[in-house]
Amino acid sequence: MKRKLLEYLCCPDCAGQLELTEVLATEANEIIQGRLGCITCKSVFPIVRGVPRFVSRDLLEADKAATAASFGWQWQHFTHTDELYADQFLGWIAPVEPSFFKNKIVLEGGCGKGRHTELAARWGASEVVGVDLSAAVETAFAATRNLDNAHIIQADVYHLPLTRSFDYAFSVGVLHHLPDPRAGFRSLASRVKPGGHISAWVYGAENNQWITRYVNPVRKLTSRVDQRALLQFSKLPTGLMFLATKLIYGPLNQSVAGRKLAGHLFYNDYLNAISKFGWREQHTIVFDHLVAPTSHYISREEFAEWWNDVHATEVNIGWHNSNSWRGFGKL
Ligand SMILES: [Zn+2]
Secondary structure (H helix, E strand, O other): OOHHHHHHEOOOOOOOOEEEEEEEEEEOOEEEEEEEEEOOOOOEEEEEOOEEEOOOHHHOOHHHHHHHHHHHHHHHHOOOOOOOHHHHHHHHHOOOOHHHHOOOEEEEEOOOOOHHHHHHHHOOOOEEEEEEOOOOHHHHHHHHOOOOOEEEEEOOHHHOOEOOOEEEEEEEOOHHHOOOHHHHHHHHHOOEEEEEEEEEEEEEOOOOHHHHHHHHHHHHHHOOOOHHHHHHHOHHHHHHHHHHHHHHHHHHOOOHHHHHHHOOOOOHHHHHHHHHOOHHHHHHHHHHHHHOOOOOOEOHHHHHHHHHHOOOEEEEEEEEOOOEEEEEEEO
16 A cells, blocks of 8 residues: 555545554555554554455455455456457546546546556556455556556445545446445445546446346356356356357458348347457456356446436446446536
């Protein structure tokens, strides 16, 4: 933890000011081990392996903990990077462009292994704070510790230990895995300063009925299977998807005539988009779908209500890859 992160932290229990009460180990400009204390309610939060921790295991509801544990293991396992990540990220937060991050104080809700926190930092954010509930924060910290403007904390999106000091908050691919996605969105928005912006990307209900009908029942089983076994098992559906995207969807969409034909294929926009991905990235996507115990599919109507909830203006909602909603708005 870099000392300047303290400016943005507050007690998740009482919103009181936090102070650094103990520093046991440091490396370069990072506090590796130490303790934060609330001046008001005297709550104590440890800093472990460079990451301030605001989670108490026994307080987590079973489902939330299970999701976090699943993704934590996954994000520690899939630690490869992919040059397509930047393009993919920009697709999820459109119309936001890299230049938008310049000199902004940025919050990422659900940072996983930190790849978007890292991109935001590299694109010139003055500070970026990545929050995740899971053990993926270990990977995120390792990925971003050399960036002077990047910070990682382990915390619950519903109880953010952060003051309302952010110019921009974003969450991609995370809110729909929460027990109450809409409350998670409201919580993130509550940390953005008036006049700041927020982005969110979620699975759409539209066009995904086949997932709710066929994949969800499978997921109920697979989310309970040993993750190493699931990793092996998930190679089977990945193999089918990999062949279909590389041999059919990708090549067909190269030409005008082919695109016309491909338009009739199942899930064409999405499968064409991921036809550019290699095996590992496709494997990650399939595993991600099988491992999560909770997944909500949000309709456009419901998604629009989220933005009304937080009184956002200039709201821009877009349909992404014909299977998900992305939104951007001003608070
Ligand atoms: Zn407190």
